[in-house]
Amino acid sequence: MAPRKGELTEEEKQLVAVISKGNVQEAVTLLGSKDVRINCLDEHGMTPLMHAAYKGKVEMCNLLLQHGADVNCNEHEHGYTALMFACLSGKKEIVWMMLEAGADTDVVNSVGRTAAQMAAFVGQHDCVTVINNFFPREKLDYYTKPQGLSKEPKLPVKLAGPLHKIITTTNLHPVKIVFLIKENPLLLEPEALKKCSAVLDLICEKCMKQRDMNEILAMKMHYISCIFQKCSSYPPEHTLEPLIKSLLKGRDGDCFPIYQEKFIRESIRKFPYCEATLLQQLVRSIAPVEIGSDPTAFSVLTQAITGQVGFVDAEFCTTCGEKGADKRCSVCKLVIYCGQDCQKLHWFTHKKVCKILKEKREKQELEAAKEKKRQEKLAEKELRSVESSEVPEKVGGENEACKEKEPETPTEGDRATEETVTSASAVETITDPDPQEGAGQ
Numbered sequence: 001m002a003p004r005k006g007e008l009t010e011e012e013k014q015l016v017a018v019i020s021k022g023n024v025q026e027a028v029t030l031l032g033s034k035d036v037r038i039n040c041l042d043e044h045g046m047t048p049l050m051h052a053a054y055k056g057k058v059e060m061c062n063l064l065l066q067h068g069a070d071v072n073c074n075e076h077e078h079g080y081t082a083l084m085f086a087c088l089s090g091k092k093e094i095v096w097m098m099l100e101a102g103a104d105t106d107v108v109n110s111v112g113r114t115a116a117q118m119a120a121f122v123g124q125h126d127c128v129t130v131i132n133n134f135f136p137r138e139k140l141d142y143y144t145k146p147q148g149l150s151k152e153p154k155l156p157v158k159l160a161g162p163l164h165k166i167i168t169t170t171n172l173h174p175v176k177i178v179f180l181i182k183e184n185p186l187l188l189e190p191e192a193l194k195k196c197s198a199v200l201d202l203i204c205e206k207c208m209k210q211r212d213m214n215e216i217l218a219m220k221m222h223y224i225s226c227i228f229q230k231c232s233s234y235p236p237e238h239t240l241e242p243l244i245k246s247l248l249k250g251r252d253g254d255c256f257p258i259y260q261e262k263f264i265r266e267s268i269r270k271f272p273y274c275e276a277t278l279l280q281q282l283v284r285s286i287a288p289v290e291i292g293s294d295p296t297a298f299s300v301l302t303q304a305i306t307g308q309v310g311f312v313d314a315e316f317c318t319t320c321g322e323k324g325a326d327k328r329c330s331v332c333k334l335v336i337y338c339g340q341d342c343q344k345l346h347w348f349t350h351k352k353v354c355k356i357l358k359e360k361r362e363k364q365e366l367e368a369a370k371e372k373k374r375q376e377k378l379a380e381k382e383l384r385s386v387e388s389s390e391v392p393e394k395v396g397g398e399n400e401a402c403k404e405k406e407p408e409t410p411t412e413g414d415r416a417t418e419e420t421v422t423s424a425s426a427v428e429t430i431t432d433p434d435p436q437e438g439a440g441q
């Protein structure tokens with residue numbers, strides 16, 4: 001019999017309490033009791049799994065799922081699911097775990113919000129990213145079986161694993177995707193690349209034509225398909241090196257990767273469903289931007305697909321777009337990478353601007369130091385003038401008063417100075433953000 005709301009046994013009450021504390025050992029013991037039903041409901045219709053998800057207890061969620069907790073139980077008074085509670089907790093591991101356990105992403109709560117929309121609403125953008133990029137393996141495996149009259153499956157079984165890894169990636173940088181393709185020799189065959197591309201197009205079509213249309217996933221599949229397509233036009237013996245170089249090659253002067261920008265823009269434009277809202281949004285954001293200016297097509301696309309807001313280039317590897325890059329070019333100290341391999345790969349093009357960047361940075365630092373000194377002197381002077389104004393009026397005389405007046409009223413020049421100093425000192429102290437951006441404003 002299905003559990004009724006609010007009819008918890010003593011042990012079940014204990015379990016809920018133990019979950020909040022996160023005591024896994026005690027939970028294991030309680031789950032062994034015959035008086036504990038895994039999907040019991042408290043007075044609000046919350047299951048133990050919902051409690052664990054809401055409290056952000058990763059291990060506890062894992063344990064409950066292992067014990068057969070129903071991930072899609074939908075008895076909560078406001079229609080919240082375990083996935084929604086996971087989103088509220090902001091723990092993306094739990095969100096992922098729920099999805100792997102088969103959580104339905106289309107269910108809405110009593111005010112009509114899906115889990116992803118709820119996560120976005122409460123600012124848990126990493127959770128939105130996880131949901132938007134989740135694609136169950138079974139859905140891909142469908143293409144590894146011959147359908148209809150054909151004897152051959154659309155996707156050879158051996159390609160399903162490596163392709164699945166690529167389509168669930170949250171880093172959409174074209175170089176990163178080429179890395180992932182390169183990683184697996186099976187994928188490098190032109191035939192394999194073409195098959196993957198064709199399957200991705202089919203998934204894209206399905207996403208657009210199904211009842212719950214998913215434009216985000218459709219766009220992602222299409223974009224990755226374009227990269228596979230591009231890869232298939234390169235002879236396999238060079239293992240895509242020439243393509244990577246083309247994607248990284250920067251233009252003279254500022255090293256902006258023109259080809260990469262054009263490739264991403266072109267891929268978006270080729271999206272076959274021109275009536276799609278997402279496509280129109282993307283085109284509207286990208287079209288007015290001159291190539292080489294911000295935002296880049298990559299950042300616009302990433303933001304649309306992963307739901308990342310406040311996308312800052314500085315945190316991401318210049319070569320492959322991996323998040324959390326923290327290695328700096330030791331010469332210019334202005335470009336960051338996720339590791340040495342990426343730095344080496346980028347050097348052929350970065351070396352043309354590295355020295356210029358270095359000089360620029362040094363000049364900025366020098367000026368910042370000068371301005372700092374000037375500011376200190378000014379402050380000292382001001383202090384003295386304050387002290388002297390405390391002295392009886394007559395002592396200074398008219399001349400002196402005039403001289404003192406100057407530093408007291410801040411002129412345009414002074415204000416500008418102040419700004420330069422704050423932004424320039426930010427360059428020195430903050431390690432991550434793009435220093436150029438800070439100084440440029």
Ligand SMILES: [Zn+2]
Pocket residue numbers: 317318319320321322337338339342
């Ligand atoms: Zn990298």
Ligand SMILES: [Zn+2]
Pocket residue numbers: 329330331332333334335350354355357
């Ligand atoms: Zn450099």
